[in-house]
Amino acid sequence: MPSYVATANSDADRVCTSLLDIALVVDESGSIGNTNYAKVRTFLGTFASSMPVSPEDVRIGLITFGTNAVTRWDLASPKAQNPDLFTEAVKKLPYAAGSTYTHLGIEAGGDMLFNAKKGGRENVPKMMVVMTDGASSRRSQTIASADKYRARGVIFVVLGVGAGVNSGECRSIAGCTDGPCPRYLQTNWVSVTDQVNQIIKAACRDLAKDAVCSDWSDFGPCEGECGTEGTRKSTRVEVTPQQPGTPLCPTCEAPQGRSCAEQPPGLIRMEPCTMPACKVDAYCGEFGPWSEWSTTCGSATRQRERQGYENPPASGGGLSCIDQNPPKYSKEVETVQKSPCPIQQQPGPWGEWSDCSATCGGGTRHREREGYPQEGELYGGQTLEEQGIAVRETGTCNEKPCPVDATCGEWTAFSECSKPCGGGTQERRREPWLDNAEHGGRSCAEQHPEGQTFSVQCNTQPCPVDEIPGEWEEWGSCSEQCGRGKQVRYRGPSVQEAMFGGKTIEEQNESRPEGEKILTSEERPCNDVPCGPCTLPFTEWTECQSCSGVRTRESMVTFDYDDRQCTSGTHEEESYGGAAGGESSGEGTGGEKKEGGGFPTAAVAGGVAGGILAIAAGAGAFYSMSGGAASAAGGAAAEAMTEASTTNPPEVERESLISPGEQSDMWAS
DSSP states (O other): OOOOEETTOSSOOEEOOSOEEEEEEEEOOTTTHHHHHHHHHHHHHHHHHTSOBSSSSEEEEEEEESSSEEEEEOTTSHHHHOHHHHHHHHHTOOOOOOOOOHHHHHHHHHHHHTOGGGTOOTTSOEEEEEEESSOOSSHHHHHHHHHHHHHTTEEEEEEEESTTOOHHHHHHHHTOOSSOOTTEEEEOSSSGGGGHHHHHHHHHTTSOBOOEEOOOOOOOOOBSOTTSEEEEEEEOOEEEOOBOOOOSSTTSOOOOOOOTTTSTTOSEEEEEEEOOOOOBOOOOOEEOOOOOOSOSSSEEEEEEEEETTTSSOOBTTOOOTTTSSSOOOSEEEEEEEOSOOOOOOEEOOOOOOOOOSOSSSOEEEEEEOOEESOGGGSTTOOOHHHHTOOSEEEEEEOOSOOOBOOOOOEEOOOOOOSOSSSSEEEEEEEEOOOOOOBTTOOOHHHHOTTOSEEEEEEOOSOOOBOOBOOOBOOOOOOSOSSSOEEEEEEBOSOSBOOBTTOOOHHHHHHHSOTTSSOOSEEEEEEOOSOSSOSBOOOOOOOOOSSTTOEEEEEOOBOOOOSSSOOOOOOEEEEEOOSOSSSOOSSOOTTOEEEEEOSSOOOOOOTTOOSSEEEEEOTTSOEEEEEOSOOOTTTOOOOSEEEEEEOOOOOGGGOSOSSOHHHHHHHHHO
16 A cells, blocks of 8 residues: 655655554534534545555544443454445434543543554554544543554544634643644634544654565566466565654654655565466377278388377476477378289360350360370379260350341442532442440440541642732823823733632633723823914013013913923013103013023913813913903003913823814914
């Protein structure tokens, strides 16, 4: 059993000896009452559960006192040595009530601790726990009884519960005079159960300390004679030596803790074990007589056997007959070779089946076997055929129905090509294409993975490309300056040459009707104007305004050429430095003549009276003039000239607004 610990020591936790006789002396006076006495029962059960209670370690006897002292059980009782029995017994502990004759309880407790018949053990520490709720009825006798047993080495721990406790008396029972009294504990009924640990702590102040022992080693091998019961042992060592306790009186010896050797079972523990059986080899017996020969010819054998073989068998690790040296076998066989015996030929294994005569629908196959030994080695024995044993057998095979493939048909002819050129397609089909396969036959898709239809390319040659003419180039120069010439223009390089058998323009025109042929050149009339000046005659000079003035005369364009403009002058000026007033033909002092160019200015000559004369100028200007009659002698030409428009008229309108006949009349005037 392990030692128990006082867990509230102010100096340090201290391990107490587990060897202890305890007498619980419990007050059951009438002042406690049933309710609080139930708490006494709980306290007692908790106390026993906290101690290493066993026959070898702690024993706890119980005495109650009131008017009388009653020993509920002594240290020899199983209840004192078994915590479970103790706890169950205190649950049923009766409550008698009565006076408080504490001294009777102490006397009964002391008698129990030192009485071997009541379970008191010699040389075992003694402790008495006195629990009371008030002063004793015989104070002097109570103190005297406590002093008597304390002088014999009993450790007293007093637990006072409630407000009616006489502290002085309790201190005296515990052996205290002045100063602190750690073995006197005072509490109330609410916290009474919490005092168990304090009681253990108080007891440990004076108890000796047992030596600390190591854990037990594993048990060693079994020792003893073979075939008998042996023993094996386990050991432990002392880790820390025992320490003495506090002397309980001036003349008392200090209590001594136990060494590991003194703590049962000591430093060595033994347990019985079974030794292995002794080694005994098996009995093999002696050989009996030989048997008869097994045959009169060929290889003959005979044998003999041992009588009582392996009886008894080996035991205790002894050797069997086979394992003995030399090995001893249960039988012995002798073999001799006599004259050969006739041998009946024996069938060998069947050979492989031949291929089936049909893969389905039922066929036949066969297999053969040979006899052994061969005929020359039979020594008069029979062959298989002579024995009526078959050397060939026939069987049916592949009886399942033959697969029937689906009807898929042959290829049709290829269809027409989808295009005459440039890459088209044509296809062919299998007809019919039925789903009528039977018995695992192949479908059309399995027979012809390429499918029901098959397409190929056709007419992959490029399509013919006809020549496409180029754009018209600019018109060439007119062949004549006047009097109606002609202009020619041609097409530029072809936009597309004829390719892949396409037609040239000449070949295309061969099949085109007139009016739809493709032209590569064309001509048109030009300069359909009379030959001669492209301007009218100048008007008369205007009068000079001063001696150093300027006079002018005008003309006008009658037409432009188709391929160029009329560039003849239509305006002239003369400057003079002489007197004003006379006519001049261009000759005068300091005279300077200027002719106009660029866009010609239209003028009106004599012979045109009234109305409006409109001329399309060569530069594309359109001129008009209005006024009275003009004559060569009048001197005043056009009074007013206005430019009606500068927009070039369309080409179809580029013709003289004055007919050639009218022009001739104008020149004549």
